Amino acid sequence: MRYSKWIGIITGLIIIMACFMPWTYHADIHKNFTGFFSEQNMYGRPGIFLTILAVISIGLLLANRVWARRGHIFVSAILISYAIKTFILFTACYNAYCPERKAGIYLVLIASFIMLIIAVVPGGKINKQVSHKHS
Numbered sequence: 001m002r003y004s005k006w007i008g009i010i011t012g013l014i015i016i017m018a019c020f021m022p023w024t025y026h027a028d029i030h031k032n033f034t035g036f037f038s039e040q041n042m043y044g045r046p047g048i049f050l051t052i053l054a055v056i057s058i059g060l061l062l063a064n065r066v067w068a069r070r071g072h073i074f075v076s077a078i079l080i081s082y083a084i085k086t087f088i089l090f091t092a093c094y095n096a097y098c099p100e101r102k103a104g105i106y107l108v109l110i111a112s113f114i115m116l117i118i119a120v121v122p123g124g125k126i127n128k129q130v131s132h133k134h135s
Helices: 004-020 046-062 066-091 103-120
Strands: 024-026 031-033
Touching: 004 046, 004 103, 046 066, 046 103, 066 103
Parallel strands: none
Antiparallel strands: 024 031
16 A cells, blocks of 8 residues: 555554543543543553554554564554453443443544554565675
């Protein structure tokens, strides 16, 4: 794809932005949970790890090398698996109560999936580092 690098960069920025958006609304305590906030830190702060993985993905997209392409596939696989785990954790029902899902949690999940697709789709030209030894 011609624009896969730029789509990947925008997708990484969307993941970072979505970590600050409301993920779920819990009417029983009247609070929105985000990637960086949950009541008494019960779910941790998955936004930190997701943001780190998104920044690494953007950096690997900008490095136009073969090793960066392979590393991006690995990081994107971790990103989508962590996003799925986080989606299940934040949207799961507890004590016969199900939280209301907000746009942020869907954006993280969809953008992580797009990032994985961008990682496996062949992009533009790659600079190969080849050492030329002459005997």
